[in-house]
Amino acid sequence: MLKRHGCSWHxxxxxxxxxxxxxxxxxxxxxxxxxxxxxxxxxPGSSSRTRPDSR
Known part of the structure; x- marks a missing residue:
């Protein structure tokens, strides 16, 4: 369709x-x-969001 109207894809x-x-x-x-x-x-930290780091 583009070629028919003289256009090309860029x-x-x-x-x-x-x-x-x-x-x-x-x-x-x-x-x-x-x-x-x-x-x-x-x-290193805890991967749990509900439990604080136990250091």
Missing amino acids: QRARRAIERDDDAVEVWKRETWPRVRGPRRSAV
Whole structure:
């Protein structure tokens, strides 16, 4: 049906045309570490939601 009307099927681009890759890299390097925050320590805990950790 598309060919009959002179059209063809196109797959969308995965990135926006307006994307500024340099600005994205600066954001990831400078802003993201502050936003992400510190990781939690690897302390074994309880898998039960109803019973607190019995340490």
